[in-house]
Amino acid sequence: MRKSILALILTLVTLTLGAATPTTEIFAIKGNDTLRMDFYAAPQKSAPCLVFMFGGGFFTGRRNAEQYLDFFEDMVSRGYAVATIDYRLGLAPLHSATTKPSLPELINMLSESVDMAVKDLYSATSYIVREADRLGIDPKRIVTSGSSAGAISVLTGEWRRAMGMTEGALPEGFRYAGVVSMAGAIYTTLGRPTTAEGMCPLLLFHGDADCNVPYRKLAVGKVGMYGTDYIYDKLLRRTSAPYYVCVYPDVDHVVAGAPYLQNREQIEWFMQKMAFGDRQFQVYEQISDLAYPKKQGPRTIFDYIKANFGTSN
Numbered sequence: 001m002r003k004s005i006l007a008l009i010l011t012l013v014t015l016t017l018g019a020a021t022p023t024t025e026i027f028a029i030k031g032n033d034t035l036r037m038d039f040y041a042a043p044q045k046s047a048p049c050l051v052f053m054f055g056g057g058f059f060t061g062r063r064n065a066e067q068y069l070d071f072f073e074d075m076v077s078r079g080y081a082v083a084t085i086d087y088r089l090g091l092a093p094l095h096s097a098t099t100k101p102s103l104p105e106l107i108n109m110l111s112e113s114v115d116m117a118v119k120d121l122y123s124a125t126s127y128i129v130r131e132a133d134r135l136g137i138d139p140k141r142i143v144t145s146g147s148s149a150g151a152i153s154v155l156t157g158e159w160r161r162a163m164g165m166t167e168g169a170l171p172e173g174f175r176y177a178g179v180v181s182m183a184g185a186i187y188t189t190l191g192r193p194t195t196a197e198g199m200c201p202l203l204l205f206h207g208d209a210d211c212n213v214p215y216r217k218l219a220v221g222k223v224g225m226y227g228t229d230y231i232y233d234k235l236l237r238r239t240s241a242p243y244y245v246c247v248y249p250d251v252d253h254v255v256a257g258a259p260y261l262q263n264r265e266q267i268e269w270f271m272q273k274m275a276f277g278d279r280q281f282q283v284y285e286q287i288s289d290l291a292y293p294k295k296q297g298p299r300t301i302f303d304y305i306k307a308n309f310g311t312s313n
Helices: 002-018 066-077 103-130 149-162 227-235 253-257 264-275 302-307
Strands: 025-029 033-040 047-053 083-084 137-147 178-182 183-189 202-207 218-221 223-228 243-248 282-284
Touching: 025 103, 025 302, 033 066, 033 103, 047 066, 047 103, 047 149, 047 223, 047 264, 066 083, 066 264, 083 103, 103 149, 103 183, 103 302, 137 149, 137 302, 149 178, 149 183, 178 253, 178 264, 183 227, 202 253, 202 264, 218 302, 223 227, 227 243, 243 264
Parallel strands: 047 083, 047 137, 137 178, 178 202, 202 243, 243 282
Antiparallel strands: 025 033, 033 083, 183 223, 218 223
């Protein structure tokens, strides 16, 4: 009996000591917003770093939400540092708005929200690079990742970087090693993207019936979101650019929460082989997961508005 109790105590102590415990750091102060990151140090020095941006439609979400924590701890156990970051939520005022914004007002608010999120990503990246020695990470091996709104932010941030549109917000000559997008899209107010030249390796997960973040594209004039199918078909497929695309047929936005729970082996393979290794692949997979009910995709812009904001008016 005593041996059983002792074994139980030792197990609990081992689990407690082995759990990844982050430090919280302020990486930027912008107006009234103090932006923080939770940094999970890797077991070794000069480690690769995974930067994560949470989802929530640019109006809600937390960097340390419960559903993400096991993913962060698992990545640390695999030898990666993890930085999960705040970013300003530009659509948060919609929670308390007494009147519904018009479509042009909504588009303008979304554009400003994405712009703020990308700038906050750049601020966090610059902080991590500047503090690389103290944090124990290799600044040449930084991968960005995100779910939903976070995925839009990291994809848009990498596209802007590749197009030379960072306005000095990133260190001179900096390049991300890779991007992991969980139901994301490139957001632009300059018309449709026409090239992926200079972009880092991309790992893209998306359901082709997503009504929240377009799998194909959604544009009004020059303002638009260009999702995984557009990125693959128009920007990547006919080039020598490395990519790993995972499409879930007839599945909706639930895919935004799947990869950090179910696809960790694919994420690590991508990071080791394509982001940090010297192997370059072009992989396109269709994943038929019978656990997800079949859904019908969106037909008009109002389907997206209804899915994201609860109204089609």
